[in-house]
Structure formats: structure tokens, C-alpha cells
Amino acid sequence: MKILIVEDEEGISNFLKQGLEEEGYVVFVATDGLKALETAKTESPDLILLDWMLPQLTGLEVCKAIRKKDEKTPILFLTAKDTVQETIEGLRSGANDYIKKPFSFDELLERIKIHFRNDNKSDVLTLGPISIKTLSHQVFVADKEVVLTQREYELLKYLIERKGTVCTRNNIIEDVWDIHFEYDTGVIDVFMNAIRKKLNLSKDVELIKTIRGVGYIANEN
Template identity: 70%
Template sequence: MKILIVEDEIGISNFLSQGLQEEGFTVDVANQGDLGLQKALTEKYDLILLDWMLPKLSGLEICLKIREQNKVVPILFLTAKDTVQETIEALQSGANDYIKKPFSFEELLERIKVHFRTATHSEVLSLGTIKIDLGKRKVFQNDSEVIFTQKEFDLLAYLVKNKGTICSRNKIIEDVWDIHFEYDSGVIDVFMNAIRKKLNLTPDVPLIKTIRGVGYIAEDNHE
């Protein structure tokens, strides 16, 4: 497994590089934003660790540009920024995860392992005219592919896997975001709005219903 670290603090990048190499990963390091973007777009990585505040180009800009190229590599932000709005901004840019500095290497390693637990089969889920290929991580509607960010895909797949069951906000945060402490679940609404917009899920064709004060439910029967 090959990991790219984009981090301008030499001490942190060296610490992470050494630790990950000891765990058996192949590691590349870029200490400037523009160099990190160049590596991300021209080389193949299994995961990217991305600082937010970088010289030349910010981590947020890098993440957006990577997703503009439809690259689906998992991206984990490593940053001292920690407000709810900043977290939402990072996730909306296409990041898969967000870990606040300072952090323990053990926690980071476990989060990395979570993102490497990809589907090894071609199970396909369905919801109305929507098809979700878990193995290829692709979504189709009426046989046309709809492009989703990593986290949008994860949220949609989770709701459809649990079709017919009300999924509470707390459970979604735990299972999709892998966050097991009190957290503002308003971020879920941001992603649900994006999913509904991309799939044209109007009130007349809900498929995924909001259960006020509780969470969401995916249902084929939308009568």
C-alpha cells in the first residue's frame, strides 16, 4: 500500500513517514502544496494524508482539484482547524476523514486501516432506479453513472444497505464517519442535500425520507 503525505512541518512528516514505513507502507512526502498536488495527480496512491495549511497551495485546494479529476483515493485531513464549519468544509471538498492535531499515531493508523477495508466483491445494491456497485464504488441511475464524492457514496450505500430501517443520526455518524463521541450531526444534512440534488430526489420521489428528530430511511415504496 502506497501513501502520500503532504505536510510542510518537517518533524511531523518525518515522524509519520518513519512510523508508516515501519508498519509496512510505502511512503512519499511532499512539503509544499503544489508538489503534493503534482504527485497526487501523476502517481497512484492508496491513501493521501493532507495538511490544510500549506505553502503554495492549501490542502483544501488540493483536495478539490483531486476530486475534479474524479480520483477516488481516500484523503485524510491532518489539521489544527477544528470548528464544525471547517470540518464540513473539508468533507465537502471531498475528504474522507478529518483528524485534529495533535493526534496519536495509533489513532491515525487505525483510521488508515478503516479506509483500506474496501469491498472485495461486486455486490450491487438497488433503490428504485438507483444501482450502487460496492466493489467498483460507482452509482448509476437509469443506467447512467452519477459521480459522488467518497463520503457521499459511503452515506448513500449505508442507507441503502439498511433499506427499510430508520437510521438515526448518531448511528450514521458512528458507522459512516467513524466518530464515537458527541458531534454535531448537522454535517449529515449537507451531504444528504448533495445526494438528493445529484439523484433528483424531489419530494414527489423521496426514496430517502427524513424522519424528523431521528434520522433517515431509504425505501423503494415511496407512495
């Protein structure tokens, strides 16, 4: 497996290169955004570790440029930028993961292994006429793209990934909202109403059903 490290700080790139090579990976290093695009094109890496703040082009620009031609190669941001908005911006640019500096090398290894395990899985989720491109975070009804907020996208993706299984309100709040204490789950209804309105599905097509007092289920039957 080939990994491209895009990092302009020599100490970090050398540390990552040595550690990953000891794990058996073939490693390439690019120290600026333009070199990153060139190396990604010539070497066709299986995974990219991408810093945000780079010379020539930012990591965000590099990620967007790669995604225009390559929807499948996992891209993991390794960056000191750590606000919620920056995380969302990185994911919306097409990144698969977002790891904040400083980070544990062991954790990074596990994340890399997870993405390689998932490499052969489909990057498109479907529910009737609804499809989600998980790498680019795009949602379509038939061939028409529907723009969702990040939370709406996460909720819809969560339900479709568990198609045929009842998702309880408590599980949704914990897994999608990352809230692990008592919280008003009525907020889920607000987001579900917005999703249904944006998807503009016929009322007689109940792809996402409300299980009164329990939660929701995505089902094509």
C-alpha cells in the same frame, strides 16, 4: 500500499514517514501544495494524508484539484483546523476523513486500515433513481444533481446505506446527529420533508417510507 504525506512541518512528516514505513507502507512526502499535485500524479498513491495549511496551494485546493481527476483515492485531512464549519468544508472538498491535530498515531493507523478495507467497495450508493457519490458528496435523481445541506446528505446516506432495514428515530438521532441523550426526534421529520421536496419524487414512489412511531426505511420494493 503507497501513502503520500503532504505536510510542511518536517518534524511531523518525518514522524509519520518513519511510523508508516515500519508498518510496511511505501511513503512519499510533499512539503507544499504544488509538489503534492505533482507527486499524486507521478506516484499514484493509494491514500493521501493532507495538511490544510500549506505553501503554494492550501490543502483544500489540493483536495479539490485531485478530486477533479480522481474520485477514488482516499484523502485524509490531518489539520489543526477544528471548527465544525472547517470540518464540513474539508469533507465537501472531497476528503474521506478529517483527523484533528494532535492525534494518536495508533488511531491514524486504524483509520488508514479502514479506508484500505473499504477500497474495493463501491463509492456510489443507489436507491431507485437516486444515487449518491460518497467521495464527492453529490446526490443525483436520474442525471440531475440535487443540492442538499450537509445534514440532509448525511441523513439520506444513512438511510440508503441501511436499505431494507428500519432505522429507528433514536438510532438516527444518535448516529446522524451524534446526540446521545433524550432529544426531540421531531427534527428528523423536518429534514425528511426537506429531502423529499428537493428530490421531487412522485408521490406514488415510496422509496423512503415513514414507519409511524418507529422511524424510516429506504426500500426499492
